[in-house]
Amino acid sequence: MIGRLQGKLVEKQPSWVILDIQGVGYEISLPLSVFAGLPALDEDLILWIHQVIREDANLLYGFARLEDRQLFRELIKVSGIGPKVGMAIMSAMESSALLQAIQHEDLQALTRIPGIGKKTAERLLLDLRDRLKTWQPQQMAKLELPLGSELPAINPRSEAESALVALGYKLPEASRAIAAVAAVGMDTQDLIRAALKGMAK
Structure with missing residues (x-):
């Protein structure tokens, strides 16, 4: 299984990137929080990877920090929460805010996430509140971006x-x-x- 990738960023979109590693381009899905901190094209990038191997696909999901990947893995253990929904959840809320919402059983915060209804939010709280109760919000603090990683946006x-x-x-x-x-x-x-x-x- 692939756990970590380091290579040159050759393409980036809000929900995915292509990382060139020794001439091979790896397409990696990522949450919006990671997109917001991407370096410029042709710069080096390191991502922690969650890999899903299916009969018809080999999917890679990337995260800037190991803690974020672990939180994602906890999310997709919940019945009805697959990788796509897990990525949407982590895109809509920073990891620290998501962790606090779960620990404080903040149903309203979770139902504000696009695609997450009341029943799904209740299931998230039921399944995760005990598993994540010892996690510390400071562990999930916002990632400080390295120098030179500002997004070069014309608009x-x-x-x-x-x-x-x-x-x-x-x-x-x-x-x-x-x-x-x-x-x-x-x-x-x-x-x-x-x-x-x-x-x-």
Whole structure:
């Protein structure tokens, strides 16, 4: 099983990247939180990998930190939560906020995630509250980005909107959320994080 990959970032979209490793391009799905911190194209990137091997596909899911991968693995142990839904959950909330929502049994916070209804949120809480009760939020603190990893966006607002739409939000909703938090000097990464935080309130 693949557990970690390091290579050159040759393509990036809101929900996936292609990592070139010795001439082989690995397509890796990733949550929006990882997309927000990606380096520029042709820069080196390290991702922790969760691999799913199926009869018709070999799927790779990438995370910036080992703790995030472990949280993802806990999510997909829940009945009815597959990798796609798990990625959507981790894209909609930062890991520390998600962990706190589960530990504090915050049903309302979970039902704000696109595609997560009340029954699914209740199942998440029931299955995970005991397993994650000893996890510490500071372990899931926001990743500090290395120097040179700012996103080179010509139009940060447009790129942030596209990222939110890829996550499952409607374009008008994404546009309103970004407009509500936009300020001079904010890059794509700042806009995405601020918009997600605003929509989670």
